[in-house]
Amino acid sequence: MITSDPIGDWTWEITPGTGDIRPARAVEIAGAVWNVLNRHELAIHIGKTGFSVRSVGDMRDVRVNANGLPFEEEPLRSGTALSSVVAQAESLEGDFLISVRVQCPGFWREPGAKYRAEKLFALQVDIWKGSLIVVTLETYSDAWLTMDTREREQAAVHAENAPRLAAALEEVSALLGCAPTPGDPNRHATPTETGFEDLRIEGPAYDDSWGTFDVPARARRLRSLLPPSEDEYPEVTEYPVRYFTIQRDGRTLGFIWASAADNAAGYEPRTAAGDDAFEAGAGWMLRLRDAHSRGFTAPEALDWVAQLPPQQEIGSIAEGAPQEAPSLDALEELSGRY
Known part of the structure; x- marks a missing residue:
């Protein structure tokens, strides 16, 4: 990781x-x-x-x-x-x-x-x-x-x-x-x-130290790049998630996702991509906020965001259709490992 x-x-x-x-x-x-x-x-x-x-x-x-x-x-x-x-x-x-x-x-x-x-x-x-x-x-x-x-x-x-x-x-x-x-x-x-x-x-000092400390730290860093807002989806879910890969110049920056069964949605930065992953992620989070203000459910928001015109500075969606992960934890694992 x-x-x-x-x-x-x-x-x-x-x-x-x-x-x-x-x-x-x-x-x-x-x-x-x-x-x-x-x-x-x-x-x-x-x-x-x-x-x-x-x-x-x-x-x-x-x-x-x-x-x-x-x-x-x-x-x-x-x-x-x-x-x-x-x-x-x-x-x-x-x-x-x-x-x-x-x-x-x-x-x-x-x-x-x-x-x-x-x-x-x-x-x-x-x-x-x-x-x-x-x-x-x-x-x-x-x-x-x-x-x-x-x-x-x-x-x-x-x-x-x-x-x-x-x-x-x-x-x-x-x-x-x-x-x-x-x-x-x-x-x-x-x-x-x-x-x-x-x-x-x-043995390690903490159980799953990456999940315990790094996942919240990444979320705090991403949120620090955004202005306060009430137009937000919950960012935690216990259900499987659908997601798109965000790439720029052939390099994966992160993953935008939505729960398949509740109203949660968010963005997972690919830690290995460094600062670019977070800077691009702020742009995708703003798009999710826009979707929330329009009254879209989280699954609808994911589809709506995928249809927006690409912006070079925040990257673009790599797939024609969303992929699926069995849990948000599995997607976080992907974003932190590779």
Whole structure:
């Protein structure tokens, strides 16, 4: 499953012996770690980057803040958006927190297949007051675990992916000159220096942690993109559902659905599609609200929405007729896994 919050994280702290560490160094380190991940297809170009400079004395004093920049193969090459922002940071004087955060698309594998997630990892490099470097790596996939986040053993998936993660962590440690500090145990798993503890031994901290935490978190994120409204269908049902696949440029962004037996309807974002899944989903939810205001039942709304003219920014319906899932949980599973 692809999660909204990290499955686990690792941190490396580096204190160089001499010299002031300039802002460009944060990007150089991020690029070097990215290259390690890239060798194992855990990060592939092009990622999304955020870059910020904050005063250590007052974190509200933001001198530079840029988000959504492309993280290219040579991020500091002259003419790139990131190089221009870094040049601005290089001109500043004072004690700052320099932060580079990179969203890393990458591949997780199953026997005979591999799947892309737009945020398989997130990489952050912080420079504190020009003297301390902190590198943090987070993962948003359970492919490295012996049991997935719905409590099912996955020996074959673990065998395909865990060695890739272990090799990457070892290479990053060699690059940075120190071993990582694994993050604390969380609701999903317990990180170690080489990956994660075996969930089959102690068991997970929560039953179905993905369904318990990620499904509500996705719903909250989607709702945060919408204005308040009373024109809404219930978004929970115990009945089978009919649904359409939403695609844009050949990539699945999510699923719009309606209950087959009550008046529930909604949209399930495909987590692996990243931010695009939620941004498109807001558009489809507005269409459902329009249907509700017209007095359509949920099944009627699904058919009505399918007949509306396509809009490039929110994608289009891929099928000529709706598909069926035995439950909303089954559709949520589909949207979170692939």
